[in-house]
Amino acid sequence: MGQxxxxxxxxADTVREEIGAALADVDADLARRYPGDPGTRQPVHTVYVPGDVFTAGTVRAWGDAALAALDEHAPDAEAFAGVLGIPDGLAEPVYERVRAKLExxxxxxxxxxxxxxxxxxPDAEEDAAAARAAALVAAAYRDGTAAPCTGIRMKCMEAAVRDRGIRTLDIFLTGLMAAGGLPDGLVLTLPKxxxxxxxxxMVRLLAxxxxxxxxxxxxxxxxIQIETTQSILGADGRATVARLIEAAEGRATSLHYGTFDYSASCGVSAAHQALDHPAADHAKAVMQVAxxxxxxxxxxxxxxxxxVGATTQVHDAWRLHHGLVRRSLARAYYQGWDMHPAHLPTRYAAVYTFYREGLEQAAARLAAYVAKTGGDVMDEPATAKALSGYLLRGLDCGAVDIAEVARLTGLTRADLDGLAGRAAPNA
Known part of the structure; x- marks a missing residue:
């Protein structure tokens, strides 16, 4: 057939036009509710530090403590890989990258x-701690020592602590404004x-x-922290998470699963409260779909x-943490919480192994997709989006380098952003 x-x-053209008009509101609603990836870096973890413990040296102190744990309990790549079961070919590069990351x-x-x-x-004590936190955060961003993302978790909106939470948030944000303005990496967390x-x-408060x-x-x-059964299933029997996102009016940046509060609200005994409990898996599956x-x-x-403790005890805890992080990554939960500096080596080991072990296969599949050469797997645009997203996450956290990705795919960072549906390179 000629061109x-x-x-x-x-x-008739009027049929198409009438259908377009009938679906215009649906088109607008889809665009509003499902804008896709925001195109920014997502951290691989969140570290919580009590307001009275946080200091200007907290970030560096956590890194130094994590390095000290490695020096004491896994002083070289072979020892570390042996504890965690990291494949021989990845042992050295993962260990070197973990140490470099901690430094x-x-x-x-x-x-x-x-x-x-x-x-x-006492109110005066929390007032002072919130003001102090604002001053320290502002100073850290000025001198370049802040974590890429930094902020506070206020008390929740329940009646008993609502006024206190609002006041703490107000003091903290007002302090940041007085110190020069809100940093780009600012993150606020609303619990329970x-x-x-x-x-x-919360929307009204921030507005x-x-x-x-x-x-x-x-x-x-x-x-938004998901820590209660009501945040998953409401009293009316309706799923709640999507309603929480809608209520945020575009301000919700993430959903954080609270392991222990949620498990307790389900009646799970303390000995069985864990990331891999069936109750946890159900909650996170609902969060993921919503x-x-x-x-x-x-x-x-x-x-x-x-x-902590003897080396055998540390190794047991490392294996548990490493396995749980790997499990989360496989389920597309790319971020988690770390409660102790000695969790950092296994957090980064799990993350770096995850991205390095799949690097060559993901790069080959993406290169074949772009070149339309096929290979032994026929990928679709959605899979190409996932493959480029995988490579971008590896780049963001330091698991892989752009030179490696470019050599294996022939693609630039801008190419990957485009394939992943990101409007702009990561911050």
Missing amino acids: HETVATSL REPVEDLRIDFEDGYGLR VTYPEQVTA AFEKTHGLPSGRLGFE AAGTGVRLSDGSTNVLP
């Missing part, structure tokens, strides 16, 4: 905690959400702050088994 040859059709950027996301990790204190109306209240300081509407976003395509990220929770 310009006319083909026969049966439907360069040990914490990717730091949350100064004024909730469970801080507890109830049970009703969408609590999310709406009021923006208006007071002449900030653009929507400048302040926040994470957040898919919305641009809201997911974070898994933590383990409370700490790598």
